[in-house]
Amino acid sequence: MKVLVVGGGGREHALVWKLKQSPRVKEIFCAPGNAGIASLARCVPIGAEDISGLVAFARQEKIDLTVVGPEGPLTMGIVDSFNEAGLAIFGPNARAAAIEGSKVLAKELMAKYGIPTARFATFSDAGEAVAYIRQLNAPCVVKADGLAAGKGVVVCRTVEEALEAVGDIMVKGVFGAAGSRVVVEEYLTGQEVSILAFTDGKTVIPMLPAQDHKQVYDGDQGPNTGGMGAYAPAPVCTPEVYQTALEKILIPTVRAMAAEGRPYRGVLYAGLMVTDEGAKVLEFNARFGDPEAQPVLMLLETDLVEIIEAVLSGRLAEKEIRWRPGAAVCVVLASAGYPGPYRKGYPISGLDRVPPDVMVFHAGTALEDGRVVTAGGRVLGVTAAAGTIAAAIEKAYAAVEQIHFEGMHYRRDIGRKALSASKIR
Structure with a gap:
């Protein structure tokens, strides 16, 4: 079986890694891939949202199965295009993927069918959103309707922060067309x-x-x-x-x-x-x-x-789906400045010192003159499994200490909330 994975981040590296373990898979391609994925699959220079290019490639290479990682191509209809071409592909079609592509659609669906969610209102007019926020008070949450790479949700502790969020999203257009509508909802605690x-x-x-x-x-x-x-x-x-x-x-x-x-x-x-x-x-x-x-x-x-x-x-x-006992932890190593502006091209050292039972999933990396360099905001995802959450945390952070690139930033409390729990489910 020949498999194509669409995307080039840490999730796609993990998908390639897992799919490669199947005895059914003989060859894996990844479009566009990254420096880490290149060690497991053949990376092809086709963008994840170049749907016509991906369909042509899948036809040319006689791909048996395509697996889509990111949301962009799904909401754009990559599954519909592959289905029309008679090509097997895993993921929801465009009408189904709209549950992520439009927060307004998702909230209205939940309201209609009684699916538990925060109280909310939707707006296409900034002035009406401002008036509602003043009435709702804070804290509250302001969300851009469309896709914004995970950054379109603003948790606002004060009314001023919420008004600023509406201004950024709807007036300044920081998320482009994704911010033409907003959802304002109550702040949930837990x-x-x-x-x-x-x-x-x-x-x-x-x-x-x-x-x-x-x-x-x-x-x-x-x-x-x-x-x-x-x-x-x-x-x-x-x-x-x-x-x-x-x-x-x-x-x-x-x-x-x-x-x-x-x-x-x-x-x-x-x-x-x-x-x-x-x-x-x-x-x-x-x-x-x-x-x-x-x-x-x-x-x-x-x-x-x-x-x-x-x-x-x-x-x-x-199908029975089985899981390994224990726990796994992923610590993301990010570029300085992320999620704001950041620089690329810094060499990454220490990858060869990471123990073989710890996976370093590449998110934003590239090969430059034979060296692995940073090429994104989220650069690496150091992932370790162990018998307990505490052991997995220790194992992951021990591996993190082996890796270095200029400006490397990471959280030091991944998994800490789990340690207070008496046991793993």
């Missing part, structure tokens, strides 16, 4: 958890619950990023929370999407807040999370190709 699930549109099988760390600094301080690290399983997601999320959120959402003429097939990501009133949806994503995919895939025991084929054939109910 701990976040990410539950990703495989679904063929009928059956829903959740993966291990993970916890992302979105803010750039320790203690959940600073601006939101695409994710500074993650671990799985997350003890805050007790068996009760897990079951409730499945029965009250994941299954009803898949059914609601089908009822709306948007049948969903692929990975559905539910970002949840575990509140005193139970789990509530913060956001839906239409694909594997990044960096959640890294620890979750490290703990996946079942052949990922077999799971994907069960989804594509509508036979997921027949």
